[in-house]
């Protein structure tokens with residue numbers, strides 16, 4: 001079903017001031033998939049997404065998108081159809097919902113297209129349409145996360161990179177956010193790579209998953225296989241891991 005490889009991270013390493021965050025990491029994303037990245041704090045999950053988006057100091061390996069190496073600058077990567085929604089739902093708190101969505105589409109010069117894209121993004125999040133004139137700082141945590149995702153959709157990306165979309169949200173809201181991600185994937189055919197610590201819920205919507213520990217991939221496979229194995233417990237309790 002998902003047989004066309006869209007994005008390949010090949011054997012990359014990342015060092016921050018001499019400290020190793022990733023060592024020889026390879027992951028791939030096939031068109032139409034939802035792929036989860038899991039692992040303990042500091043494992044290097046965010047570094048993978050940042051590497052793809054040109055925001056991490058990659059010191060080796062390569063990143064291939066649609067058969068070609070990704071360009072170095074973030075705005076060039078975004079222009080290819082990759083969107084990154086960082087950890088910590090950063091919305092512009094003093095701008096209203098609609099203005100935040102306009103910021104997401106700042107690269108779109110045709111006002112009509114921008115307007116249509118904003119409406120399409122709001123189709124997934126009726127609450128944002130209702131609150132389109134509300135200052136985003138007044139929204140709940142869940143609504144802010146939805147706004148951050150919607151803002152990423154305004155560019156109509158082919159690939160959505162999501163970093164910890166459920167962080168700090170109540171379980172009921174986590175479920176809702178994950179359902180939205182699934183809807184976006186199903187209706188727009190957006191390919192998704194999502195970092196998540198909420199393992200049970202993410203495996204419900206992901207096709208495949210990678211487990212990272214200390215900067216290396218320690219397991220990967222289809223989601224159902226993880227649900228039936230104890231590898232995650234072992235990684236999170238420190239029983240398995242990269243040296």
Ligand SMILES: Nc1ncnc2c1ncn2[C@@H]1O[C@H](COP(=O)(O)OP(=O)(O)OP(=O)(O)O)[C@@H](O)[C@H]1O
Pocket residue numbers: 016017019020021039040041042043044045046047048087
């Ligand atoms: N800008 C930076 N400068 C220095 N070290 C960094 C920087 N960003 C990340 N690191 C280090 O690199 C390692 C991997 O970090 P990364 O943020 O990728 O992990 P993570 O798996 O996303 O963790 P978390 O679950 O806490 O978000 C960690 O040891 C972290 O302290």
Ligand SMILES: [Mg+2]
Pocket residue numbers: 045046047087163
């Ligand atoms: Mg992180």
